[in-house]
Amino acid sequence: MNESEKFPSFSLEALRRRDRQEMSRLVEAFSGVVYRLGMKMLGDPQDAEDVLQSTFLKVFEALPTFEGRSSLSTWIYRIAMNEALMILRRRRPEVGLALEEGNDEDDEPLSKPQALVDWCCLPENELLSGEARRVLDEAIRKLPEKLRTVFILRDIEGLSTEETAEALGLSETNVKTRLLRARLRLREMLSEYYGERVKESGLYG
Amino acid sequence: MDRQDCQHLLAALGEYIDGTLDEELCREIEKHMAECENCRVVVDTLRKTLYLYRVEAQEESLPQEVRHRLLARLELEG
Numbered sequence: 001m002n003e004s005e006k007f008p009s010f011s012l013e014a015l016r017r018r019d020r021q022e023m024s025r026l027v028e029a030f031s032g033v034v035y036r037l038g039m040k041m042l043g044d045p046q047d048a049e050d051v052l053q054s055t056f057l058k059v060f061e062a063l064p065t066f067e068g069r070s071s072l073s074t075w076i077y078r079i080a081m082n083e084a085l086m087i088l089r090r091r092r093p094e095v096g097l098a099l100e101e102g103n104d105e106d107d108e109p110l111s112k113p114q115a116l117v118d119w120c121c122l123p124e125n126e127l128l129s130g131e132a133r134r135v136l137d138e139a140i141r142k143l144p145e146k147l148r149t150v151f152i153l154r155d156i157e158g159l160s161t162e163e164t165a166e167a168l169g170l171s172e173t174n175v176k177t178r179l180l181r182a183r184l185r186l187r188e189m190l191s192e193y194y195g196e197r198v199k200e201s202g203l204y205g
Numbered sequence: 206m207d208r209q210d211c212q213h214l215l216a217a218l219g220e221y222i223d224g225t226l227d228e229e230l231c232r233e234i235e236k237h238m239a240e241c242e243n244c245r246v247v248v249d250t251l252r253k254t255l256y257l258y259r260v261e262a263q264e265e266s267l268p269q270e271v272r273h274r275l276l277a278r279l280e281l282e283g
Contacts, residue, residue, distance in 0.1 A: 020281060027275065027279065027281060031267055036262060040262070049275075052267075052275055110215050112215075115250075116243050116247070118246045120250060120253045136257060136261055155255055156259070180219035183219065183222075183254065184215075184251070186254050187250055190254050190257070191250055
C-alpha cells in the first residue's frame with residue numbers, strides 16, 4: 001500500500017489559511033504515528049511528546065512553503081524524524097555526528113548471520129510477553145541511527161522505499177541496503193533472546 | 206552460511222522478503238533453502254522478527270492526556 005493512500009486527503013488551501021477544522025483533522029490523522037515514531041526513535045514518553053508537539057508546530061508553521069513535491073504524509077514524517085534526531089543530538093552531544101558513525105558503511109559486505117536457532121516455534125504469548133517487548137524496543141535503540149531511521153519508516157510505519165528515501169534524503173539503493181542491515185541486526189539481537197527461551201522450553205534439538 | 210549460495214541469498218534477502226525479487230531468483234532461493242537448513246532458519250526468523258515489530262507497533266497508541274496537551278499547545282481544543 002502506498003503511504004498516501006493510508007491517510008485521508010486534506011485541503012492544503014484550508015490548512016494554509018489555518019482552518020481549525022482541517023487542522024484538527026490533520027492532527028487526528030497523524031498524531032498517533034508521529035508519537036509512535038518518537039517512542040521508537042527515543043524510547044522515552046516525554047521525549048516522544050516533545051517530538052509530537054514540535055513536529056506539529058513546525059508543520060503548521062511551514063505549510064505555506066510546502067510545495068507538494070512529496071506527499072503530505074512523507075513531508076510530515078520527514079519533519080518528525082528531524083525533530084527526533086535533534087532531540088537525540090541534544091541528549092547525547094558527545095556523539096556529535098552519530099549519523100556518520102564509522103561502522104556499517106553502505107558498501108561494506110554484509111556480516112554473516114550468526115544465530116541459527118529456529119525460535120519461530122515459540123508460542124505467541126512468549127514471543128510478545130512483557131519482557132520480549134522490552135527486548136524488541138531495546139534492540140531498535142541499539143541500531144545505529146542511520147539504520148534505525150530507515151527501519152522505523154519502512155518496516156514499522158510501512159512507507160515505501162521511495163517515500164523513505166524522500167523523507168530521509170537518501171537514494172533508494174541506500175534505503176534498501178540500510179534496511180537489510182537493520183533487519184539482519186535485529187534478527188541477531190532477537191535470536192539471542194528467543195534462542196535462550198527455546199533452549200529453556202526444551203523445544204530445541 | 207559458508208557456501209557461496211548462502212552469500213548470494215543474503216544479498217537478495219531484503220527483496221525476497223518484501224516480495225519484490227524477480228521470479229527466477231525467488232525460485233533459486235527457495236531451491237537453496239530446501240537444501241540449506243541454516244538459510245531456512247535465517248529467512249524464517251527474519252520474517253518473524255518483522256512480524257513481531259509490526260504487531261507491537263500497532264498496539265502503541267497515543268495516550269489521551271498527551272493528545273489533550275498537544276491540542277492545547279496548538280490551540281485546537283474544543
